[in-house]
Amino acid sequence: MTSLTFTSLGGCREVGRNAFLIESGDSNFLLDYGFEIQNSLVPITIPEKINGFFLSHAHIDHSGLIPVLYKSGYNGKTFLTEATSSLAEMLLKDSIKVQERRGEQPRFLTPHIRKFIKNGFIAKYNQKIRLHNGIAEFYDAGHIPGSCQTLLDTNGKRVLYTGDIKFEETEMLHGADTRIKNVDVLISENTYSYKDHPKRREVADKLKEIIQETVYNNGVAVVASFAVGRAQELLLLLYNLGFDVYMDGMSVEATKRILLNPSSVKNPKQLKKAFGRVRKPRSSQERSRIIKKPCVIITTAGMLQGGPVEHYIKKLHNRPECSLTLTGYQAVNTVGRTLLDTGRYVTEGINEKLKMNVNFMDFSGHCGRGNLIKYYEKLNPKKILLVHGEHSEKFAQELKGKGFDTIAPKNGEKISL
Ligand SMILES: [Zn+2]
Ligand SMILES: [Zn+2]
Known part of the structure; x- marks a missing residue:
């Protein structure tokens, strides 16, 4: 029997630079190759020979260094979905x-x-991909458009990597496919192993309330959003509330790209209709003009670093009738996180308390702990490796108590499967 091992090159006991190596006999498979852009952290050097590279989804913490692979001479394929x-x-x-x-x-x-895109091998969900040493298959991960779980059937074992995963259906996405059978080893993200998220519908209702209140008070409701997935979900929730709604920043380009891959979302027709209805400001003059009237603006960047959101905050920060809502994960040391923790908006040359009404709405693209545990119970794998989480060690202990053979690997650690 030839050997089968897992090595974490990054992204263990942390959230960032994901890169996981599966060595199966003489084949090396790489799952994701990310970049922790906030602190410029990169994965440990990868082996020279890669026989298959799999990308779970487009986010930079999973994809951010792929061009470096190709820059350093990799000529092989990247297996991924079209939307990704x-x-x-x-x-x-x-x-x-x-x-x-x-x-x-x-x-x-x-x-x-460009070299990365040219070498992409586009696969659909549930399509079998033949490899030199086994079979791979993608399953919907419900995290963002195009996101997938990757199943590697190699060397007599079935190894499933969740990527980033969400089970609950949203306005945009179906939720992860959980009908996967006979998993021996599960490599699972556990970003939110320590908490459950509130129900999506409740969060959506609360957001609508905040926006209605802002607009009725003659204010501008700025909704800061990630460009991919979240902005489109917000658009579907807000476009027909009866107010002027604008979409700004990279979300506009992301929506166009998503609409070119209609099968990556639950209801492409509705998204197209919503996107056609909202206006997209293009210049700073136009941005300054639209905020003279009450309206809703969905804009990047989600963590308030870069993107037109900076323009809007600078123009509106003194107006208490206006609101700023953060709608996603705020990484440590970002402008968004500082604002939530201290109430102060701190960026180049500015450090002040905002008079706008600041809110945080938990629209996570990840599942919470209850759903993770339910998934493990359903799959019942022989071994679970926890990755992509700051609380992995504690969660591993807890899962051991429930009878799961669980490891929270360290970066650089090689584990026999
Ligand atoms: Zn992600
Ligand atoms: Zn991630």
């Missing part, structure tokens, strides 16, 4: 700008992104 290819291309181009804005030498350039 298109959205990763957009986010990677943007990440060059982010690196430049921070005065860093970008780690890759546009030609390396």
Whole structure:
């Protein structure tokens, strides 16, 4: 029997730079190759020979360094869904700008992104991909459009990597496919192993309330959003409330790309209709003009770093009738996180308490602990490896208590499967 091992190259006991190596006999499979862009953290060096590279979804913490693979001579395929290819291309181009804005030498350039896109092997959900040493298959992960769980059937074992996962259906997505059988090893994200999220409908209702109140008070409701997935969900929730709704920043481009991959969302017709109805400001003059009247603006960046949201905050921060709502995960040391923790808006040359009404709405793209445990009970794998979470060790202990053979690997640790 040849050996089958897992090595974490990054993304264990942390959230960021995901990269996991599966060595199956003489084949090396790489799952994700991400970049922790906030602190410029990269994975441990990968082996020279990669026989298959699988991308779970477009987010930079999973895709951010793929162009570096191709820059350093990798000529093989990247297996991914069509929506992931298109959205990763957009986010990677943007990440060059982010690196430049921070005065860093970008780690890759546009030609390396092009090489990655050209070498993409587009796969659909539930399509069997033949490999030199086994079979791979993607299943819907319900996290963002195009996101997938990856099943590797190799060397007599079935290894399932969840990627980032959400089971609950939303306005945008169906929720993860859980009908996967005979899993031996589960590599599972556990971002929210320590809490459950409130029901989506309740969060959506609360957001609508905040927005209605703002607009009735003659204010502007700024809704800060991630470009991919979240902005489109917010659009579907808000476009027909009867107010003027605008969409701004990278969300506009992301929506166009998602609409070109209609099967990546639950109701593409409705999304198309909603996107056609809202206006998209293009210049700072136009942005300054629209905020003279009460309205709703869905805009990037989700953590308040970059994007037109900066323009809106600078113009509206002194107006208590206006509101700013954060709608997603706020990483440590970001402007958004600082605002939530201290009530102060701190960015280049500005440090002040906002007079706008600031709110946080838990629209997570990840599942909470209860659903994670339910999934483990359903799959009943022989072994669980916990990745993509800051509380993995504690959760592993807890799962052991429930009878699961669970490990919270360290980065660099090699585990026999
Ligand atoms: Zn993600
Ligand atoms: Zn992630």
